[in-house]
Amino acid sequence: MSKVILVTGGNAGLGHELVKALASKPDVHKVYLAARNEGSGREAQDTLRAEGLGNVHFIHLDVTDVATIISAKEAIEKNDGKLDILVNNAGIAEGDKDQKATTVEVDTVRRVLETNLLGLIQTTTTFVPLLRRSPQAVILNVGSDMGSNTFMSNSGKDLSHYVAYSASKAAVSSYTIALAHELKADGIKVNVITPGFTSTKMNSYAPSGKTSAQGAAILVPWAMLEKDGPSGLFIGEDGKEFAW
Numbered sequence: 001m002s003k004v005i006l007v008t009g010g011n012a013g014l015g016h017e018l019v020k021a022l023a024s025k026p027d028v029h030k031v032y033l034a035a036r037n038e039g040s041g042r043e044a045q046d047t048l049r050a051e052g053l054g055n056v057h058f059i060h061l062d063v064t065d066v067a068t069i070i071s072a073k074e075a076i077e078k079n080d081g082k083l084d085i086l087v088n089n090a091g092i093a094e095g096d097k098d099q100k101a102t103t104v105e106v107d108t109v110r111r112v113l114e115t116n117l118l119g120l121i122q123t124t125t126t127f128v129p130l131l132r133r134s135p136q137a138v139i140l141n142v143g144s145d146m147g148s149n150t151f152m153s154n155s156g157k158d159l160s161h162y163v164a165y166s167a168s169k170a171a172v173s174s175y176t177i178a179l180a181h182e183l184k185a186d187g188i189k190v191n192v193i194t195p196g197f198t199s200t201k202m203n204s205y206a207p208s209g210k211t212s213a214q215g216a217a218i219l220v221p222w223a224m225l226e227k228d229g230p231s232g233l234f235i236g237e238d239g240k241e242f243a244w
């Protein structure tokens with residue numbers, strides 16, 4: 001079956017490499033590279049097309065701007081009539097801001113939630129009608145190990161705590177559970193996954209992380225799940241279940 005895929009935040013980092021990896025699959029018909037910045041989105045599309053991936057299509061989508069989400073949905077509906085795979089990848093960390101539990105500015109929390117949680121929910125609810133038209137739909141939410149309450153409280157490591165980011169990703173996991181439960185009757189698979197620490201713009205290209213291509217490779221099989229694939233799971237970078 002040829003598939004129509006949408007990846008949010010597809011112009012950079014993990015999202016960009018994910019678009020590239022998915023567009024290279026033989027059974028993929030079209031990958032929408034969604035980006036909030038038109039210039040950067042078109043440039044990313046053109047780079048991939050120059051590498052022979054003519055099935056990559058830039059689409060303007062800012063997860064904090066509902067009008068752009070609706071217009072992206074309407075464009076895909078007109079062109080393709082359905083969406084098979086939605087990857088909610090777009091995210092921010094605001095790691096340069098104070099995110100200590102006692103001193104964080106609520107505006108920092110609000111901005112991170114606006115993108116990572118509310119934007120993800122708005123994108124999902126807008127695209128669910130198109131996903132319901134796919135015979136084999138998948139929603140993959142890009143979460144984080146920092147969104148695992150078990151990991152953050154029990155790991156025994158001296159972890160840095162970024163409360164806005166962690167809370168947003170924990171909430172994404174919580175939303176994923178509810179969404180998977182609700183879409184079970186439609187046969188739509190919904191999972192949340194952490195690619196693990198990856199050197200990207202988000203962490204100022206921290207040298208100890210994996211490359212975006214390595215991180216994206218972890219996401220690929222969970223985006224391309226078969227019809228009888230699992231749903232309602234939190235997946236770790238090793239491809240196994242991760243503690244909520």
Ligand SMILES: NC(=O)c1ccc[n+]([C@@H]2O[C@H](COP(=O)([O-])OP(=O)(O)OC[C@H]3O[C@@H](n4cnc5c(N)ncnc54)[C@H](OP(=O)(O)O)[C@@H]3O)[C@@H](O)[C@H]2O)c1
Pocket residue numbers: 008009010011012013014015035036037040061062063064088089090091092115119142143144145194195196197198199200201202203209
């Ligand atoms: N890097 C890691 O170690 C790591 C670990 C676990 C999970 N993750 C998750 O992986 C995902 C991708 O992050 P990354 O590491 O690849 O970081 P990145 O290179 O900074 O990419 C983030 C992407 O999200 C986009 N974005 C941000 N706000 C947006 C908005 N309002 N609307 C649409 N797109 C928006 C960015 O667009 P612009 O280019 O316009 O800013 C960019 O394309 C995030 O959800 C992140 O939380 C990352």
